Amino acid sequence: MNNSGPARLLLNQLGSRRHWRGLRLRDKEGRRDVLETRVKFTLPNDTVLWRRVRTVGSFCSSLDPRVLVGLGAWDRVKMVRVHWPSGQAEEWSNLPVNRYSTLQEGASPSKK
Secondary structure (H helix, E strand, O other): OOOOOOOOOOOOOOOOOOOOEEEEEOOOOOEEOOOOOOOEEEEEOOOOEEEEEOOOOOOOOOOOOOOEEEEEEEOOEEEEEEEEEOOOEEOOOOOOOOOOOEOOOOOOOOOO
């Protein structure tokens, strides 16, 4: 919506041609999004992509607290490493692509 202007609706009519991965990061109790958590996505060719959980937006708005990363032609993520604000770091592997998952602090099979 524009200030004092008409509402606009944008539609993506290209379809889903590339892969992506989305995460929701929750606290140890699974009740709250953990803002300022940093996430390192390692792709199969060892390219590293970083994302941060945040909700800052612009005037009278906020962002979705989930993190989203585009994978291009890659159909998997080699490793996801989550750096929690508490100082703990955890790793997940073999997460499916083209969907969102919820990861909870302290629930990783591999804590670092």
